[in-house]
Amino acid sequence: MYSEKVLDHFRNPRNMGEIPDADGIGTVGNPVCGDLMSIYIKVKDNRIEDIKFKTFGCGAAIATSSMITELARGKTLEEAMKISRGDVAENLGGLPPIKMHCSNLAADGLHAAIQDYLKKKGAQK
């Protein structure tokens, strides 16, 4: 039911882990629903310099988390905000329809991490 690309990211997740001194953290989902995702970002000169994830969830949840780190790394914050759920699914060669809404949370997680960074930055000024 999963594409080869999804299975590849599930088997060999990219950028898995935490960033202890992250500039922004976005946590989305809910363990009650079966998916919980934390995205950690490090920002330098308005660009995502480093990004990592931790995910509790199904194969799709883990693969989308892994994919978002590849898509967002090196992007400006504006570019990263434009990465959509659809972009993530498309880059994974598609997701089963039932997984499109419940487990395709990685873009939301990235956006939440960026907003967290902007909020912290605003507070510092």
Added chain:
Amino acid sequence: MIRRVYMDHAAGKPVDPRALENMMPYFTDKIGNPSSPHSWGNEARQAMEDARARIVSLIGAKRPEEVFFTSGGTESNNLGIKGVALRNKDRGNHIVCTAIEHMSVINPCKSLIKQGFEAAFVPVDKYGVVNLRAIEESITEKTTLVSVAYGNGEIGTIQPVKEIAEMAHRKGASLHVDAVAACGQVPIDVQAENIDLMSISSNDMYGPRGVGAIYVRTGTRIEPIVQGGGQERGLRSGTENIAAMVGMGIAAENAKNEMKPEAERLIGLRDHLIKGALESVPSSFLNGHPTQRLPNNANVRFSYIEGESLILSLDMLGVACSSGSACTSKTLEPSHVLLGIGLKHEEAHGSLLFTLGKQNTKDDVDYVIKALPDIVKRLRAMSPLTPKEMQ
């Protein structure tokens, strides 16, 4: 080549070669319809009645007229529930079942509720054993049917059927037993256990899919839900699938003859698997009753991780199993059975169901036990729910 270990027998079993061999002539040569008066018809009718007799013998029915062929466990459960409820609506409109029944029992009950019936879904304890007092209290003068699974297909828990039968009969209700997961694994005697109706599936006994049966004790009031040409004494119309019935008959005979040693062997493997999994993986737990459970059923849960990713990880090592996680269901809800035994949603998500079968060996079980710790560790390292000290 990686080892392949199939431990998902609740999802599907292979057809026993002896059953298959006996089925084959009925696809091509012995093509008669049992309703026909000619010799082809007689041959088919005889084969069908031989198959029925084998099922009668397995479950201890009094008469062959009490066993009716259906298309499988789901249809048998639908017929048992709706057929009795509708036929007896002049006597009452109330049904009692447990909160952890198979969906082919729960959904017919819900459908009857829409038609004006009432149903009680009686809770179970943390092992999945039905609360007998709650059953007794929920049976009213209006109750016409009580339905309970002999052994739960997901957590394996075996219910005190005989006691429930007594309670139902005291109030004049019939007892329907969903024995789809249990029949062929553990001895069931419909007369000794006072069962009025019982659903059986062929594939769960290593017969072909697409065929099953329902036992209906003589005198039980029931009406058909599939109507037509009056086959199966009017209770289940439709041209008979003789090949499938023959296969189911052989499967029932094999089950009867081989049940005892095979159950003992499976219980040994099951307990080895449960013990091995719980000992080798921290924060792992058994779902269901430790001893009062189906011989082939090992259901364990692992904290902080999710079942579908466990299934995918095991599949990468050639192991097939199931999970009660929402992510493997069509409804995006975790298993109502796991919630029914009091698990939280996040606990239910992390469950794995291994169902053993004839082909499984101790080596298979050892392979799974050896694979589990690393798989769980890898997924826990990824999970934000895992406590720091465990990573």
